[in-house]
Amino acid sequence: MHWSPRRARGQSRLRARALRSGAAIALVFLPLALVSGPGFNAQATTSGARSLLASFTVSSNGIDANALNLGVRMTATQAVTITRIRFYKLAESNGTHTAHVWGADRSVLATQSFTGESSSGWQEVTLNSPVAIASGAEFTVGYFTSAGHYPRGVFDVPTGSPFSGVNGAYEYSAVDGTYPPNNQGTNYGIDFLHSLLGIGKIPAFAERIRRRSRRHP
Secondary structure, three states, rough: OOOOOOOOOOOOEEEEEEEEOOEEEEEEEEOOOOOOOOOEEEOOOOOOOOEEEOOOOOEEEEEOOEEEEEEEEEEOOOOOEEEEEEEEOOOOOOOOOOEEEEEEEOOOEEEOOOOOOOEEEEEEEEEEEEEEEOOOEEEEEEEEEEOOEEEOOOOOOOOOOOOEEEEEEEEEOOOOOOOOEEEOOEEEEEEEEEEEEOOOOOHHHHHHHHHHHOOOO
């Protein structure tokens, strides 16, 4: 049995598969996340990873050449795991860039340098150690730029996003990784990929049924 509900833009589609063994049936949902929008190269994976943003359009270019840490702050309404971070690079931002995840206590939860950057456009880095965020926890994802020149835009978060209170953040500092405490309702072209904790994994009881069904069709 397969089931695919109709979906609105920015929402995930779930495919259900029934695993039968005798009279027992386990219904397992396998996510096929897809989040995209005009002017944005959001990607999806069959593991359930999805983007924070549905789309991003640069409304103005930053002429500020000062070093600073930029971020996007929010609260998780469901437990998630952050796996990749990306930012939109302007051609003038030719300095070094480092991705960070900060906790509500301002501690650095993860740090990863961007390497092999293109001259402009979306730059992406995979975290060596994915960061697990508990439901109800506040956190900030962002990056350090030594040369400033960052884009500005509005937030376009998909319907059904597991985050609330999404807001921009910044802190002028030449110290890479300084927590950005200042709130600003501006999207600085920061995005990340995340997965709901537990999504994409077959529960143990369903796995046992699946194995039995192979032995006893």
